[in-house]
Amino acid sequence: MSVTYDHSYVEDFAPGAGVLPPRARLDDDSGRVSLDGDWRFRLSPSLAEAPDDLKDPDTSSWDTISVPGHWQLSGYGAPAYTNIDYPFPVDPPYVPSGNPTGDYVRTVTIPADWDGSRVVLRFEGVDSRFAVFVDGNPVGWSSGSRLPSEFELTDLVAPGKEIKVAVRVHQWSAGSYVEDQDMWWLSGIFREVNLLALKPAAPTDVFVHATYSEGSGSLKVDSDVPGTVVVAELGLEFPTGFEVPVAAVEPWSAESPRLYDAVVRAEGGDVRLRIGFRTVAIVDGVLTVNGNRVLFNGVNRHEFHPDRGRALTEQDMLDDVLIMKRAGINAVRTSHYPPHPHFLDLCDEYGLYVVDECDLETHGFGYEPEPPKLPNPVMDPRWRDDLVLRMRRMVERDKNHPSIVIWSLGNECGMGENLRAMYEFAHDRDPSRPVHYERDTEAEFVDVYSQMYTSPEDVAKIGADPASYRGLPFILCEYGHAMGNGPGGLSDYHALFEQYPRCQGGFIWEFIDHGLRTSVDGNEFYAYGGDFGEEIHDGNFVCDGLLFPDRTPSPGMLEYIKVIEPLVITADGNGGISITNRYEVLDTSHLTFQSVTEVAGEVVGSGNLPVPSIAPGETATLVLPPGIVKQQDANQPETWLTVTAELTEATTWAEAGHRIAWGQVRLDVPAADQARHAGSTSEAEGASGEARHARAEAVGEGGTATAAGISLGELPIRNLRLDVWRAQTDNDAIPGVTDAWREAGLHRVQHRVVSEGVKDGAWEVVTRTAPPALQWGLVATWRFTHVAEGSLGLDLSIEPEGQFPATLPRLGITFELPRVDTVEWFGTGPSEAYVDTRAAAAVGKYSATVDELQTPYVRPQENGHHLDTRWAVVGPLRIEATPTLFGLTVRNWTTSALESAKHAPDLVATDTTYVTVDLAQAGIGSNSCGPALPDKYKLPTAPATLSVKFSR
Ligand code: IPT
16 A cells, blocks of 8 residues: 655645545454553644644654544643634644644554464544554544544564654644534544454455344344354354344333344454444334334433543443433434444443444535535535545444434535435445435435424424425424523423424534533533633533533433323323323333322322333323322312332332332312412412412511511511512523613613501512613512411502513512521422423422522523412521512622623622512523524513512
């Protein structure tokens, strides 16, 4: 082989030189020496400054770096985050001269028993382009950061002899133009490197074709070296290249990931396979696996660890899979590149449907640029070989994974002929899997129609018009943008996925926040765009996951778990409960049902609930056993029955007792009203409820009330005031929304006491809350009444006047208490709940420290609201709904401190506790990258009332 070496390859449109053809990743009898671990390392700030010494480098003065890893996370250079923009001029294929260049060198001895084998050097992933030298000989170069590259070393090495391997890695290259994914720019050899000995007469590439239909299947294994396929468990033994029927086989699915061990025996060695029999088909516009409609309860998964970036360990990958399985997530889109291959092994084994996506995104060019703008690389023939080869490299590497049910061409490139060529390659090579590409907006060639961030109304339109978009199955490859507080409205989407057969679910954007663990002055926090001094960056758009960077679940994750849970447990409207099985193939015989009855938050009964096995898609109705309290009396304290379904036995992914689903039924209301009470409260009792009890007496001895505050005996409640502002969430902080609120001055209202005095048996204070410079205001009438010793009632009514804004972020009252540490409440919990993120909130009695009530969003913002609170004890103060339910928020810092904080350490607890009792808050939505908040979740500015009782 002759490979000439100069640096022109860095800006070459070609995919590489001297690279072996792509093939499946195999568990075979090849010899293997891992080259992971310490390499000598030198980073040069530019190519010009990188010494031309790789023919015989003297590494004695070099540092040591650990492979796999990113150099920016190993003390060299700095991470940088952009979403769409390229951090360098768009001038393809050129990149800046200041192109950091990392040189890696190590030695390795070729095992003596490798005589007669081909010796191949395999890289699983190097970002972004690299050249390889062995003993000073240029071997080749490659790109495609998240794809493997193999180089033939056979003629350069001898068994028993040491070789010196040098790898020159370029941070930027022509390849960077097609790797513009929304993530940190991180460079280096970040996946494993192995030296392989491929034995003569052993297969180097096999392709498994295993199908399933109604109890039986078929199997064919193609192999580049003929051999015998043996599936001992099925009693099968037949030659490669032949298809055989397989009687009585169990299918593979995400819920029941049955794998059969198999082996291809060839003269030179074996290949071990784990075969899943399954058939993906599109039947009448619906994507099916083994004949069953699939509903993708999915997530978009980037590879991320807060310390390691995209250099994940096998444990990190297992953590992700276990978190997904325990959450009831059944699908993952590998946004936006092929994952580490071990992750796919885990998806096969544990059961997750995979949309395997090619390493391709060119977002920074714009979708369909017209001259004088440069063509998008997907339209430019000079990129075609690279892009088609990227697809080929992914398909060849991953083709034997039963978990992969859809191939995806990439993300956010607009449309172009190169994509069509990629589609054609995939379709020809593997007709067994449909192909996805979201920017094929008119469904010209894709097999699955896809959109991102579509509003529920538009999803409904696609559902209601099954012939549109060539009648293809429809998925939301991204929705529910999980940035900061949110996403809201997930239940609305799920209802549509259940209603319309072609609307087959979607993939939340995204699984995990990519906050990098950093510390300044000993204070640890998660860094986002801009924290490393980047000149252009996209801030905390990189923190938009259901998990915090340390993989703990955010409230958004808890909400998603509840929305997608495989059983729906609700009141049946006749005094019983109904349980619907939403599994694709499982019945409920693996589950045990428990019930707990609580009166006013106290457990009064619990036990096993016998539930017959429910088949997939079926609903069972249960009459409640006599032991369960049935009050059906509106004057009784609230009585809730909570039913949970748990795993009876441990599975590979969870322990026995793991909760799979739950539901709540309110028992103290007539049966006909139960459904509307399930898990929520009636609107009539809600925050803007109208009925209030008149107070006969004015403020008595137990308390005093003035405009500045009220006091209950020794307890001062300071700065009681109307509150109309929340620290903007990422979903609020959208120009149209937040600008309107700021223009209306909601973030800086002032308060004026209009009058105070005894009126109609109450101490009445009238206030006007209004922003500077503007002519609108909220006139509030606060009527304080004596209830009992140490107990004050407050009836508040609010009237907007003037040209008030159409909506508010919140409407409530805030007051200050001397610092308290714990809160107890009866209402929704345990996690925060807003009007459109309340599915996971159960009604019950909870307690938490004020610290625990704060949700640690990577960029601090509004959090910790508990809507529909009945009563709360905040330190020495008891607040009770009489009967208006209220939203409760308790913090040890102000809203403005929360709003100006950039990272968690900016928030320091004060000596004061700030309590907000909300009449209501606007919903959360997912407008940071998604549709506007639906009107039904907005909080219109309108007359409103609140009644509460404060007691010591
Ligand atoms: C969409 C991208 O596909 C995804 O990678 C991510 O950037 C997401 O947005 C935002 O977090 S593209 C967007 C312009 C709809």
